Amino acid sequence: MNVNHVFAALASHPRRQILVFLAQTALSTSDLAARFGTTPPAVSRHLSVLLHAGLVSAERQGQRVLYRLERDVLLDALARFASEMDAPLRRAPREAL
């Protein structure tokens, strides 16, 4: 997992909004499109960015594809960034960014 990918994904307001919706329950592309007045193609591309960042997972169920928030990935990335911000002098051994 890559903090930069995650933040690139979080960089977009619509995507953060999608995550907020998915925090409640898993939803399909068109569910999400309906929920904030945009079209499925727009949502679909946002979802692919979120997928690539590992922030959501997809599961096909018949015609629909249900997207689910990957909380651990998100919270872990936030925690990593937070600890990076907390690193004034201590440059001790650190694993990945």
Added chain:
Amino acid sequence: MNVNHVFAALASHPRRQILVFLAQTALSTSDLAARFGTTPPAVSRHLSVLLHAGLVSAERQGQRVLYRLERDVLLDALARFASEMDAPLRRAPREAL
């Protein structure tokens, strides 16, 4: 403070990079410009976005203006967003991320 302002500020890679530098020590505009090969005007506008979001503070020292990371604001915003993501049921009191 506004989580959206903060995330709008964090949306930019160069700005996150600035924050990483400022996590080490307070720096001036041209210090930062030198540190990642760009020009003072570019840095200056990024800093004004960060200022507006409350993520950094500015203190003039003679000709130079020293910028300082506001850790609390940043960490608080991350924690708020994290708890928003954790929000389906558990709305219990939580300390920092």
Added chain:
DNA sequence: CATACTATTAACATGAATGTTAATCATGTG
């Protein structure tokens, strides 16, 4: 297998963000 429905991709247009150079403002120094 034809049709309907959902999701994704393609192509395009538009608006926002970033960086650059030039100009202006602020501060310090001779």
Added chain:
DNA sequence: CACATGATTAACATTCATGTTAATAGTATG
């Protein structure tokens, strides 16, 4: 007060992100 240095703003060009519609792919159902 003239000049040098650092910071900011302005104006501009370029790139990137977003959304829209149209087309394509996958899945279910009659």
